[in-house]
Amino acid sequence: MTIIAGEAYLMSMNPLVTTGVNSIWTAYQSQMEAVEDRLRLILKDVLPLASEMTSYIVSGGGKRLRPLLMIISSRLCHSEGDASILLAAVVEMxxxxxxxxxxxxxxAELRRGKPAAHQRWGNQPAILVGDFLYANSLWLAMGLHNDEINDSLTLACKKMSEGEILELFLDRNLKASEEDYFNVAACKTATLTASTCRLGGILGGISEKGKTHLEQFGYFVGMAFQVADDALDYMASVDRLGKTLGRDLAEGKMTLPLIHCLAHVPSSSRLRLQSMIGSGESRNADLEEVLDLMRETGSIEYSLSRAREFTRLAQENLSAFPDSPARQHLFALSDFVISRDM
Amino acid sequence: MTIIAGEAYLMSMNPLVTTGVNSIWTAYQSQMEAVEDRLRLILKDVLPLASEMTSYIVSGGGKRLRPLLMIISSRLCHSEGDASILLAAVVEMxxxxxxxxxxxxxxAELRRGKPAAHQRWGNQPAILVGDFLYANSLWLAMGLHNDEINDSLTLACKKMSEGEILELFLDRNLKASEEDYFNVAACKTATLTASTCRLGGILGGISEKGKTHLEQFGYFVGMAFQVADDALDYMASVDRLGKTLGRDLAEGKMTLPLIHCLAHVPSSSRLRLQSMIGSGESRNADLEEVLDLMRETGSIEYSLSRAREFTRLAQENLSAFPDSPARQHLFALSDFVISRDM
Incomplete structure (x- = not known):
C-alpha cells in the first residue's frame, strides 16, 4: 500500500519542511493510509465517468492537513473507530x-504545482465535480446519524461559502480593512478546521468545554495557516509551494500584507500602489515594486507575526488537555502550518 | 402581502396554463405566502452583500413546483407545521x-425570460452564491434533527450532482441511448421531487409503505416534468416559456426527442443529423431541418407520450391514499406539469 499524498508529497516539495512533521506522519501512518483507501473507495464506487478527474484532484498532492487534524483530535479524545477515518475523508473532500x-x-492556472483541474477538463466538469464531492461528503457524514456532527459540519460549509462570497466583494477593494480580511479568513478556512477538530471531540464524547477548546484550537490553526499562506504568496517561488509568486496581487486579492502595506505606505507612494492594485493587469515589474514597498512597511513580517500569534492562541487551548503524544503532535502541527516554507 | 412568484407569474406567462392550477394555488395560498416570506427572511438575514443577487434569483419567477409538492404532500399526511414551510423553502433553494x-x-443567456444571473453578475458570484444557497439549505434542514429527512435530502443532492455530471458526458454523444437519457432525468430532476414528497410523509409520520408511494409519486412527477420540458424545447417560443427554442440542440444536449429522432430517421438523413448535433454551431436553418426530421419520426409526440406515461404512473401511486382535496390537488398537479404550455 502506498501513500499517494502526504509524507511523500511533502518530502518532494521541500525536505526542510518535512523534518518537523515526519514523526507526526509516522505516528498516524496506518490511519492516514486508511483515509487514502477510503477516499479511493468513495471515488471509485461512484461516478466511474468522472473517476479520472476526481482521482487527479483528490490524490493530487494535498497536504492532508484536515484529515490529520481529524485523526489526531480523535486520538486525543481516545476515539479511533471507523467514523474518524470516514470524517477525515469527508473533510478532505x-x-x-x-x-x-x-x-x-x-x-487559477496551477494547483499544487500541476495544472488546475479546470485547465485540463474545462470549467464545466470542475464546477459539477465540485458539487458532487460536496454533496457526496455531506451524504456520507449524515449517514452517521449524529446531530452534533451534522450541525457542526453543515454550519462550517455555510460559513465557508459565505467567506468565498465576502472575499469576492473584497477583490481590488481599496477600502478593505484588516478586520474584513480576518473575517474572510475565519469563514473560508478556520471554520472547517475548527469543525474538524470539534468532530474529534464529538466522536470521543468529551465534555462541552473540551469540545470548545478543541474547536478553538482548530479555529486558530486555520487562521494561522491562512495568514501564513497569504504572506507566503509574497515570498514563495513556484518550485517550493507549487504556486506562483504574487498571484494574489495579480488577482487583486486584498490579503493581509497588501492591506497592511496600503495603510502604512508613505503618502507619496500610496496612489501608485492603489493604481497597481486596481489595474487588473499586474506585471512582474509591479510585483517587484510592491515587494519593495512591503519591505519598507514591514508588511510581510507583520503578517507572519500575526500568524505566530494565532498559533500561540491555538496552543493555549491545548493546555485544557492532559499531556499525551496526541497533544504534542497537535502542538507541533500548529507550529508547522506557519513554518512550512521558511 | 404579495406573492412574488407563483400564480401571478404563471398568469403573466400564459393565461391558458393557469386555469387548471388556479384552484390549487388558492387552496394553499397562505402556506405558499409563508414559504415566500421564509425565503425572503433566510436571504435577508444572511449575506447582505449578495442579497440583490439572491433575491433576483430566488424571487425570479420560479414555478415553485417543489414547494407546492412539499406543502400538498404534507397536508395529505395531516402535517402542516412550520417544518413543512421550512422544507419547502429548502427544496426551492x-x-x-x-x-x-x-x-x-x-x-445560458436566459432563465425564466430574464438574463441569467451569471450574465448579469458574472460567473464567479453565480458559482459561489449557488454554493451558498446549497450549504445554507442543508444547514437549515439539518437543524430539524431528523435523520430520515437528512438521509433523504442529502441522497437527493448527491444523485442530482451525479446527474449533472452524467449529462455533461452525454453532450454531443451520438451513442446516447434512451436509457442514458432517462437515467440523467431521474438523477437530476426526479430524485429531488421524489425526496420532496417523501419529506411530507416523514413529517406526517405515515407508514413506510405510504412514504414509498409518496416518494414514487414525486419521482414520476419529476420524470414527467423533465421529459415534457425537453419536448417543449422543440416546441416553445421565447415569449411563452422564457427560453429560446432549440437551445438544447445548440448545446448538443442529447434529450429524448433528439435521441429518438436519431434512432428512427431514415438512413439517408442520419449522417446529416449527426453532423448538425456534433458541429457545435447550430444555426436557425439547422433547427428547422431538425424539426422537419422530428415531424417525420414523430419524436416530439413520442416524447410527450412518454411524459403522459410517467404522469399515469405517478397518479397510480396516489391510489394508496384515501380521497381528499390534497390527493385531488396532487393528481391535478401531475397533469399540469406536462400540459403547462400546450
Missing part, C-alpha cells in the same frame, strides 16, 4: 470541492 | 442552486 470552485472563480 | 450552476455550465 469538502476542502477539495471548495478548491475546485475557487480555481474556476480565480481562473 | 436547493433547486435554485442547481439552476445557477447549470446556467454557468451551459452558458
Amino acid at each position: 469538502i476542502h477539495t470541492a471548495t478548491l475546485l470552485h475557487d480555481d474556476v472563480v480565480d481562473s | 436547493i433547486h435554485t442552486a442547481t439552476l445557477l450552476h447549470d446556467d454557468v455550465v451551459d452558458s
